[in-house]
Amino acid sequence: MSFVRPYAVALRFTLLSTVVLGLGYPLVITGVSAVIAPERSAGSLVENADGEVVGSRLIGQSFTDSDGAALPDYVQSRPSAAGDSYDASASSGSNLGPENPDLVAAIEERRAAIAELEGVAVEEIPADAVTTSSSGLDPHISPEYAAIQVERVAEARGVEPDVVRAVVEQHTDGRGLGFLGEPTVNVLELNLALDAEVPSRS
Incomplete structure (x- = not known):
């Protein structure tokens, strides 16, 4: 179990980082830019x-x-x-x-x-x-x-x-x-x- 646990933690962290930084952050920034600078964001x-x-x-x-x-x-x-x-x-x-x-x-x-x-x-x-x-x-x-x-x-x-x-x-x-x-x-x-x-x- 001790051998598998670090890989499981790394996998969960990778998935969480992908969702937060790869999807969530770009969507938030895109939404904010569409509100404050719609012409530029387009x-x-x-x-x-x-x-x-x-x-x-x-x-x-x-x-x-x-x-x-x-x-x-x-x-x-x-x-x-x-x-x-x-x-x-x-x-x-x-x-x-x-x-x-x-x-x-x-x-x-x-x-x-x-x-x-x-x-x-x-x-x-x-x-x-x-x-x-x-x-x-x-x-x-x-x-x-x-x-x-x-x-x-x-x-x-x-x-x-x-x-x-x-x-x-x-x-x-x-x-x-x-x-x-x-x-x-x-x-x-x-x-x-x-x-x-x-x-x-x-």
């Missing part, structure tokens, strides 16, 4: 003007056609190394060091492509335009990256650049608590605002 989902869920403000997405080319009337997100671009089930960075030849070549290729797309000098292209985030799912870009896309988006939508620039400024978030981090632009929310305020001609 995944911070974003709907378009028709009430259709088109994504989450926490997970980036691409604004490209079926061939992977940038849609000219939309602000583009930063590159993603998560699966087949912004695959939420494959969150990851490239894990390549800053001097890795493949990474350096990829950055130079992206820099050249963006310079051609936006009609700007390569020196004007900010780092987030050519590098992926550590998660591969970053929904934000820098105001600087948004700014170099204004001319293209305005031309594609048939409006003056100042109109698009104003929408970008309205959807630029400042530093957290006024001093943490850097200003950011949520690409999905910005593009939805552009669709609502400056409908595309296409």
Whole structure:
């Protein structure tokens, strides 16, 4: 009996821990979050003007056609190394060091492509335009990256650049608590605002 008893105690403790910590705790936390922050607990989902869920403000997405080319009337997100671009089930960075030849070549290729797309000098292209985030799912870009896309988006939508620039400024978030981090632009929310305020001609 003395040989079996420790195993029986361990089994009972495992079962109790599983019920309390594996089922009870998550259910309580989920219930509390649904009461105090229902929008966030549901995944911070974003709907378009028709009430259709088109994504989450926490997970980036691409604004490209079926061939992977940038849609000219939309602000583009930063590159993603998560699966087949912004695959939420494959969150990851490239894990390549800053001097890795493949990474350096990829950055130079992206820099050249963006310079051609936006009609700007390569020196004007900010780092987030050519590098992926550590998660591969970053929904934000820098105001600087948004700014170099204004001319293209305005031309594609048939409006003056100042109109698009104003929408970008309205959807630029400042530093957290006024001093943490850097200003950011949520690409999905910005593009939805552009669709609502400056409908595309296409």
